[in-house]
Amino acid sequence: MSRTVTIEPVTRIEGHARITLQLGDQGEVQDARFHLTQFRGFEKFCEGRPYREMPALTARTCGICPVSHVLASNKACDYLLSVTIPPTAEKLRRIINLAQITQSHALSFFHLSSPDLLLGWDSDPATRNIFGVMRQDPALARDGIRLRQIGQTIIETLGGKKIHPTWVVPGGVSEALTPEKREAMLKMLPEGLEIAKRTYAFFKTLVPKFKDEATNFGTQDTMFLSLVSPEGNLEHYDGFLRIKDAQGHIVEDMVPTWEYERLVGEAVEDFSYMKFPYYKPIGYPQGIYRVGPLARLNNANSCGTPYADVALAEFHMLQESGPIASSFHYHYARLVEIIYALEMMERLLKDPDILDTRVRARARSNRDEGIGVSEAPRGTLMHHYKIDDDGLVTWVNLIIATGHNNLAMNAAIRQVADAYVDGNNLQEGMLNRVEAVIRCYDPCLSCASHAFGEMPLLIELKDAKGRVVDRLSRG
Amino acid sequence: MPPPANPASVRVVTLNIDGKDYSARADETIIEVCRENKIPIPSLCYLDGLSIWSGCRLCLVEMAGQSRLFAACSTQVAEGMTVSTNTERLQRYRRTIVELLFAERSHVCSVCVSNGHCELQFMAQKCGVDHVRVPYRQARNQVDSSHEAFRLDHNRCILCTRCVRVCDEIEGAHTWDVMGRGSDCHVITDLARPWGESDTCTGCGKCVQVCPTGALVKQGTSAGEMVKDKHFLPILARRRHAQ
Numbered sequence: 089m090s091r092t093v094t095i096e097p098v099t100r101i102e103g104h105a106r107i108t109l110q111l112g113d114q115g116e117v118q119d120a121r122f123h124l125t126q127f128r129g130f131e132k133f134c135e136g137r138p139y140r141e142m143p144a145l146t147a148r149t150c151g152i153c154p155v156s157h158v159l160a161s162n163k164a165c166d167y168l169l170s171v172t173i174p175p176t177a178e179k180l181r182r183i184i185n186l187a188q189i190t191q192s193h194a195l196s197f198f199h200l201s202s203p204d205l206l207l208g209w210d211s212d213p214a215t216r217n218i219f220g221v222m223r224q225d226p227a228l229a230r231d232g233i234r235l236r237q238i239g240q241t242i243i244e245t246l247g248g249k250k251i252h253p254t255w256v257v258p259g260g261v262s263e264a265l266t267p268e269k270r271e272a273m274l275k276m277l278p279e280g281l282e283i284a285k286r287t288y289a290f291f292k293t294l295v296p297k298f299k300d301e302a303t304n305f306g307t308q309d310t311m312f313l314s315l316v317s318p319e320g321n322l323e324h325y326d327g328f329l330r331i332k333d334a335q336g337h338i339v340e341d342m343v344p345t346w347e348y349e350r351l352v353g354e355a356v357e358d359f360s361y362m363k364f365p366y367y368k369p370i371g372y373p374q375g376i377y378r379v380g381p382l383a384r385l386n387n388a389n390s391c392g393t394p395y396a397d398v399a400l401a402e403f404h405m406l407q408e409s410g411p412i413a414s415s416f417h418y419h420y421a422r423l424v425e426i427i428y429a430l431e432m433m434e435r436l437l438k439d440p441d442i443l444d445t446r447v448r449a450r451a452r453s454n455r456d457e458g459i460g461v462s463e464a465p466r467g468t469l470m471h472h473y474k475i476d477d478d479g480l481v482t483w484v485n486l487i488i489a490t491g492h493n494n495l496a497m498n499a500a501i502r503q504v505a506d507a508y509v510d511g512n513n514l515q516e517g518m519l520n521r522v523e524a525v526i527r528c529y530d531p532c533l534s535c536a537s538h539a540f541g542e543m544p545l546l547i548e549l550k551d552a553k554g555r556v557v558d559r560l561s562r563g
Numbered sequence: 564m565p566p567p568a569n570p571a572s573v574r575v576v577t578l579n580i581d582g583k584d585y586s587a588r589a590d591e592t593i594i595e596v597c598r599e600n601k602i603p604i605p606s607l608c609y610l611d612g613l614s615i616w617s618g619c620r621l622c623l624v625e626m627a628g629q630s631r632l633f634a635a636c637s638t639q640v641a642e643g644m645t646v647s648t649n650t651e652r653l654q655r656y657r658r659t660i661v662e663l664l665f666a667e668r669s670h671v672c673s674v675c676v677s678n679g680h681c682e683l684q685f686m687a688q689k690c691g692v693d694h695v696r697v698p699y700r701q702a703r704n705q706v707d708s709s710h711e712a713f714r715l716d717h718n719r720c721i722l723c724t725r726c727v728r729v730c731d732e733i734e735g736a737h738t739w740d741v742m743g744r745g746s747d748c749h750v751i752t753d754l755a756r757p758w759g760e761s762d763t764c765t766g767c768g769k770c771v772q773v774c775p776t777g778a779l780v781k782q783g784t785s786a787g788e789m790v791k792d793k794h795f796l797p798i799l800a801r802r803r804h805a806q
Contacts, residue, residue, distance in 0.1 A: 144786030478708035
């Protein structure tokens with residue numbers, strides 16, 4: 089008798105989703121799917137609005153990574169203006185982006201994923217959360233909260249507020265940096281770097297314990313897409329697109345971001361509101377690739393900051409050769425990126441030109457199409473607008489970082505379910521591993537929905553006629 | 564605003580506002596006396612320097628001995644008048660009026676260029692509008708971005724007609740007008756031509772500066788960047804009347 093196991097909603101991720109596992113007669117997994125269950129419609133209701141409102145409008149897709157949307161949107165608007173923004177404005181934008189990456193990665197690692205890593209997959213779900221971590225290891229929980237606070241405070245110092253700042257504008261930023269603000273930010277960074285190094289050292293000791301998960305958590309062969317700097321190094325704000333295949337060969341390199349449509353196609357499936365981007369030259373669904381911290385580190389020649397480069401070298405040693413394949417190591421990559429972000433922010437803040445008051449290029453729209461690409465915490469984020477002669481938006485396409493990983497997440501769920509789920513003997517820990525593999529990708533489904541209230545977890549076993557034969561619930 | 568009068572020819576009256584006696588010139592309106600004496604009275608269409616419209620109804624006050632309400636902007640003071648400006652009934656009505664304004668068009672403060680500098684937003688805060696109790700109309704209104712320097716977003720217009728009056732009475736161009744009835748009512752430039760094609764618009768920007776919301780804004784502004792300055796208006800109005 090075939091059955092369907094539903095995990096709904098998936099907990100400790102940003103947003104709402106459901107996982108279904110289709111079990112065969114012998115209890116074996118036949119199919120596994122990740123469903124995004126909410127519809128937002130940003131691409132439609134932005135039509136008709138003035139393009140200058142797009143950064144504030146599209147930032148509302150998310151409360152976790154609004155800065156990423158603000159940056160990609162403003163870059164698309166810069167393109168519409170046909171301006172090169174002042175160098176100081178670019179550096180300031182880079183700082184706010186790195187602060188965003190720091191806080192978002194801290195949220196993912198400490199608040200959402202550390203309960204699994206620290207307390208174990210099979211521990212009591214009632215305590216397997218950040219409060220459980222606080223009881224077990226208060227210092228680690230404090231570090232996580234402080235690190236996130238540092239990132240958020242830098243965003244607030246620069247942008248005026250922690251969430252949805254409007255300081256980044258088409259053509260640059262609206263206000264120059266003051267010496268007082270620079271000092272305030274520089275003061276926080278050493279503490280942040282200490283926390284990041286401490287956590288990284290601690291996590292390295294944990295990695296060997298999760299050998300099994302590292303082998304089974306989304307190790308499928310995929311390509312990796314990310315931005316790289318003109319030198320081929322780690323890049324989060326600008327640069328060119330690079331794609332490496334599973335063996336580490338560079339398939340596409342130094343592709344200008346406005347040519348993204350040559351690389352990325354988007355497919356639609358009827359079981360999810362999230363689109364399925366794929367690598368166009370290979371086609372759908374074989375053109376599977378991953379984005380995010382794992383892809384960025386796999387693609388980068390080096391980080392360009394001292395401690396992060398040491399960590400990057402250690403990251404490459406996680407596997408004998410080739411790009412790191414296991415999605416479990418997204419956690420590792422996130423910690424390396426936090427170190428990089430903190431080091432790079434310090435370098436940028438100490439730049440002699442950072443206090444320059446020329447921070448905004450002014451122009452009217454000089455193109456009818458604009459493309460902005462930046463690296464959000466979860467991966468490559470693409471905003472693409474078309475406008476009419478009066479500057480009103482006529483067409484919008486947003487490729488959210490999490491979307492790029494959609495095919496990979498579905499494949500990873502299938503792999504984990506194959507390895508851990510025994511339909512004849514359903515255990516909480518099995519299903520938590522299925523959820524946990526999704527957490528590795530840190531999907532930002534808030535970009536498609538808003539979380540509210542407490543998220544219970546409901547797993548139902550249904551027979552072929554849809555009758556519930558077993559039920560496991562929490563929350 | 565009345566033209567400056569010869570003080571000797573104007574009578575002085577005494578009236579009671581919120582339990583306190585005040586002296587005022589007989590040709591003044593209740594709202595003028597209140598503003599002079601720092602008694603807060605909300606309004607969105609009234610603006611010192613422009614003619615009276617009495618459209619927003621936010622400045623309604625209660626008068627002793629009268630069951631109906633009076634618009635403070637269009638009611639002249641009188642000897643012995645007893646006025647209440649902030650009763651529980653008035654607070655309830657004002658909140659409802661502001662809620663209806665929000666429900667009528669699409670005012671999304673968080674992404675508006677006037678966020679943080681908007682009179683409607685301040686009014687909502689002052690009247691305690693934490694939510695809107697009536698369903699939104701959700702009508703999709705046009706944005707006229709054809710003018711080189713300015714933009715009109717009908718979604719954010721509250722039909723206060725300040726733009727119509729300032730253009731006619733101060734600038735003398737009379738570019739703006741009101742067209743349609745009921746929910747189809749909207750402001751237009753010239754004979755409903757795109758603003759950018761207007762023959763009469765001088766591009767002075769007074770309409771933009773007096774607009775209480777983000778309906779009329781400068782081109783090139785992003786969220787929260789549109790700060791308006793109305794200080795020019797009373798000065799300019801006095802000079803115009805003196806001519």
